[in-house]
Amino acid sequence: xxxxxxxxxxxxxxxxxxxxxxxxxxxxxxxxxxxxxxxxxxxxxxxxxxxxxxxxxxxxxxxxxxxxxxxxxxxxxxxxxxxxxxxxxxxxxxxxxxxxxxxxxxxxxxxxxxxxxxxxxxxxxxxxxxxxxxxxxxxxxxxxxxxxxxxxxxxxxxxxxxxxxxxxxxxxxxxxxxxxxxxxxxxxxxxxxxxxxxxxxxxxxxxxxxxxxxxxxxxxxxxxxxxxxxxxxxxxxxxxxxxxxxxxxxxxxxxxxxxxxxxxxxxxxxxxxxxxxxxxxxxxxxxxxxxxxxxxxxxxxxxxxxxxxxxxxxxxxxxxxxxxxxxxxxxxxxxxxxxxxxxxxxxxxxxxxxxxxxxxxxxxxxxxxxxxxxxxxxxxxxxxxxxxxxxxxxxxxxxxxxxxxxxxxxxxxxxxxxxxxxxxxxxxxxxxxxxxxxxxxxxxxxxx
Amino acid sequence: xxxxxxxxxxxxxxxxxxxxxxxxxxxxxxxxxxxxxxxxxxxxxxxxxxxxxxxxxxxxxxxxxxxxxxxxxxxxxxxxxxxxxxxxxxxxxxxxxxxxxxxxxxxxxxxxxxxxxxxxxxxxxxxxxxxxxxxxxxxxxxxxxxxxxxxxxxxxxxxxxxxxxxxxxxxxxxxxxxxxxxxxxxxxxxxxxxxxxxxxxxxxxxxxxxxxxxxxxxxxxxxxxxxxxxxxxxxxxxxxxxxxxxxxxxxxxxxxxxxxxxxxxxxxxxxxxxxxxxxxxxxxxxxxxxxxxxxxxxxxxxxxxxxxxxxxxxxxxxxxxxxxxxxxxxxxxxxxxxxxxxxxxxxxxxxxxxxxxxxxxxxxxxxxxxxxxxxxxxxxxxxxxxxx
Numbered sequence: 001x002x003x004x005x006x007x008x009x010x011x012x013x014x015x016x017x018x019x020x021x022x023x024x025x026x027x028x029x030x031x032x033x034x035x036x037x038x039x040x041x042x043x044x045x046x047x048x049x050x051x052x053x054x055x056x057x058x059x060x061x062x063x064x065x066x067x068x069x070x071x072x073x074x075x076x077x078x079x080x081x082x083x084x085x086x087x088x089x090x091x092x093x094x095x096x097x098x099x100x101x102x103x104x105x106x107x108x109x110x111x112x113x114x115x116x117x118x119x120x121x122x123x124x125x126x127x128x129x130x131x132x133x134x135x136x137x138x139x140x141x142x143x144x145x146x147x148x149x150x151x152x153x154x155x156x157x158x159x160x161x162x163x164x165x166x167x168x169x170x171x172x173x174x175x176x177x178x179x180x181x182x183x184x185x186x187x188x189x190x191x192x193x194x195x196x197x198x199x200x201x202x203x204x205x206x207x208x209x210x211x212x213x214x215x216x217x218x219x220x221x222x223x224x225x226x227x228x229x230x231x232x233x234x235x236x237x238x239x240x241x242x243x244x245x246x247x248x249x250x251x252x253x254x255x256x257x258x259x260x261x262x263x264x265x266x267x268x269x270x271x272x273x274x275x276x277x278x279x280x281x282x283x284x285x286x287x288x289x290x291x292x293x294x295x296x297x298x299x300x301x302x303x304x305x306x307x308x309x310x311x312x313x314x315x316x317x318x319x320x321x322x323x324x325x326x327x328x329x330x331x332x333x334x335x336x337x338x339x340x341x342x343x344x345x346x347x348x349x350x351x352x353x354x355x356x357x358x359x360x361x362x363x364x365x366x367x368x369x370x371x372x373x374x375x376x377x378x379x380x381x382x383x384x385x386x387x388x389x390x391x392x393x394x395x396x397x398x399x400x401x402x403x404x405x406x407x408x409x410x411x412x413x414x415x416x417x418x419x420x421x422x423x424x425x426x427x428x429x430x431x432x433x434x435x436x437x438x439x440x441x442x443x444x445x446x447x448x
Numbered sequence: 449x450x451x452x453x454x455x456x457x458x459x460x461x462x463x464x465x466x467x468x469x470x471x472x473x474x475x476x477x478x479x480x481x482x483x484x485x486x487x488x489x490x491x492x493x494x495x496x497x498x499x500x501x502x503x504x505x506x507x508x509x510x511x512x513x514x515x516x517x518x519x520x521x522x523x524x525x526x527x528x529x530x531x532x533x534x535x536x537x538x539x540x541x542x543x544x545x546x547x548x549x550x551x552x553x554x555x556x557x558x559x560x561x562x563x564x565x566x567x568x569x570x571x572x573x574x575x576x577x578x579x580x581x582x583x584x585x586x587x588x589x590x591x592x593x594x595x596x597x598x599x600x601x602x603x604x605x606x607x608x609x610x611x612x613x614x615x616x617x618x619x620x621x622x623x624x625x626x627x628x629x630x631x632x633x634x635x636x637x638x639x640x641x642x643x644x645x646x647x648x649x650x651x652x653x654x655x656x657x658x659x660x661x662x663x664x665x666x667x668x669x670x671x672x673x674x675x676x677x678x679x680x681x682x683x684x685x686x687x688x689x690x691x692x693x694x695x696x697x698x699x700x701x702x703x704x705x706x707x708x709x710x711x712x713x714x715x716x717x718x719x720x721x722x723x724x725x726x727x728x729x730x731x732x733x734x735x736x737x738x739x740x741x742x743x744x745x746x747x748x749x750x751x752x753x754x755x756x757x758x759x760x761x762x763x764x765x766x767x768x769x770x771x772x773x774x775x776x777x778x779x780x781x782x783x784x785x786x787x788x789x790x791x792x793x794x795x796x797x798x799x800x801x802x803x804x805x806x807x808x809x810x811x812x813x814x815x816x817x818x819x820x821x822x823x824x825x826x827x828x829x830x831x832x833x834x835x836x
């Protein structure tokens with residue numbers, strides 16, 4: 001081959017390598033950036049008066065007088081809207097029955113859209129579900145709902161070969177010639193006066209429990225559940241893992257039995273996570289009956305089994321990286337083997353062992369599949385420490401799935417989902433980052 | 449331990465004066481302690497046995513009830529019907545499909561990245577590249593699933609054609625250009641005259657280049673015209689799974705490449721090989737078994753993943769038409785187990801409950817075999833490289 005071609009090949013080979021690493025970095029950014037930017041929106045957003053009313057009524061937070069003043073200011077415009085509605089309703093009565101029927105069928109959706117926008121209208125029965133007691137709490141969402149209120153969505157099916165196209169019809173034209181026509185431009189113009197948007201920092205998102213299955217409120221029960229599950233798993237797995245690692249590194253003799261144990265370790269590391277869930281269900285709940293049904297205990301045990309191989313490996317590596325001279329010095333001073341392990345090797349290996357433990361903690365916090373059948377419920381309040389033996393808990397990982405895929409209003413509460421994902425990802429990444437920093441310090445120290 | 453009396457009698461630190469009985473006790477304690485350690489260490493093996501046993505015990509009733517044939521040969525999955533149908537062929541196929549798709553995407557990229565990390569990047573840069581990979585590995589699967597479902601699927605559905613076209617151009621254009629250069633070089637290699645060779649080479653380059661461009665453009669426009677019915681499909685899942693499998697593949701193959709050692713590389717450089725030639729012809733063959741083990745581990749990661757496929761694969765139990773159509777929704781073993789257990793749970797003892805354990809057993813057996821194979825490969829490579 002030509003020397004020039006060989007050079008080009010060599011360069012492009014390098015480029016492919018760089019490209020692959022760049023792709024990974026970009027993939028990480030593409031996944032993380034929307035999660036972070038949207039997730040932050042669950043705490044920092046432009047909240048409406050409905051949000052402040054909700055906080056005051058459901059959580060008793062906020063200044064009563066200020067809120068009353070604001071509500072009064074909002075009421076001025078609300079009154080006018082309500083007035084237009086009742087004027088139109090009176091006008092309906094004067095129409096002939098056919099026309100009335102026609103307008104009534106169009107008027108229903110308009111009223112519902114208005115209700116979701118600014119909250120319950122006067123003269124309606126008190127809603128049972130909390131979600132119907134308030135209008136839009138977030139200004140961004142309110143603007144979307146305003147569009148739904150102003151325009152009717154229709155689908156153009158005229159071309160049978162292509163997918164149906166979406167188009168909008170202005171509601172105002174539908175009510176041409178009636179008194180309701182004025183309502184639409186009025187709401188459009190004065191929505192800000194009605195809802196009074198203001199920049200809001202809602203830290204309660206992290207510390208409040210949810211109201212009406214996550215339509216309002218925060219994600220504290222999930223955060224706490226994740227914490228219980230992950231810490232519970234560590235309580236079981238960490239001591240076991242470290243002791244097993246001590247055995248493998250200091251006591252095990254090469255042989256058939258030892259190689260089987262090592263094989264078992266890597267087999268356990270390779271078991272699909274959902275199979276751990278099956279095992280947890282069949283063994284901990286159906287056979288051992290550690291609890292009646294799902295419980296934090298059963299979930300923690302299942303997670304513990306899952307992270308055990310990781311902990312063993314990390315601890316083994318940490319122990320092996322302790323210089324041999326430490327051990328020899330201790331033994332030559334007359335200390336026993338066990339004494340040497342406890343007083344010399346383990347303290348030296350401790351940072352490494354903790355690094356592995358921290359990474360495993362993150363893994364336990366992030367896993368979903370093993371807790372589906374053993375510990376997780378979709379809705380529930382935060383549980384007390386005493387209940388961990390008997391009751392299941394909501395957890396971040398499971399509820400992200402549940403809210404995104406199974407919640408009846410999944411599209412309405414994207415901000416909650418993003419907030420949960422950001423909370424989970426930042427917990428896990430923070431743990432990993434601290435592990436990375438810890439490791440960097442260790443390697444610096446070992447270098448001297 | 450020395451008692452107070454003993455110490456007084458000897459009048460000095462009595463560490464070396466131990467009665468026979470005490471020595472016996474010490475020995476007993478030592479063996480006792482060691483056996484406790486052994487017991488804890490073998491806990492892992494016991495757990496593995498238990499997992500196999502308890503999954504199998506709940507899987508066997510299904511096969512007793514329905515036999516093997518339906519499960520592996522039929523693709524009618526109607527577990528809720530009375531009587532239910534439990535044909536898992538389409539589901540097994542779906543699992544295979546997304547696993548294959550993610551492997552095809554992640555293996556070339558993973559190996560290239562591993563080579564870059566071990567041979568090309570200077571150490572200072574490598575330090576920053578590694579945390580990126582670790583972070584990619586640390587992101588919980590449900591976060592990836594959420595991304596696939598909420599962000600990627602709608603994007604694929606609305607702008608699927610252009611996305612595919614851009615991906616095609618970005619991925620294929622450099623490689624085709626390279627292929628054109630090599631081809632024109634190889635075809636003119638026999639010509640002795642320098643000047644003539646360069647001229648012909650240039651002409652060939654132009655001809656092939658235009659052909660390659662036309663090909664690129666043609667495939668690109670076909671891809672752009674594609675209409676994607678649903679964003680939650682096998683392609684979506686394959687792409688996301690490949691990102692999840694990447695860290696495993698990169699770190700294991702990097703270890704394998706590092707294990708090859710400097711001698712082989714330096715030998716190759718001394719013979720005048722470029723870096724690319726050294727890596728492709730010398731280092732990669734030497735590290736091939738380790739890389740194979742990395743690929744197997746990556747496959748296992750994709751096969752065993754639950755949340756992403758459950759959320760974003762569409763969960764439709766049928767074999768796509770035609771069989772390689774990655775733009776259709778599929779359903780996988782893991783997603784079926786996760787999704788159907790909720791309804792099956794209430795009737796423990798029915799075929800509907802036990803068929804899910806049968807699927808779990810299938811996954812378990814496959815991952816066990818994969819693991820065994822990869823372990824063997826790694827052990828063999830270590831032996832070969834250490835020269836035994």
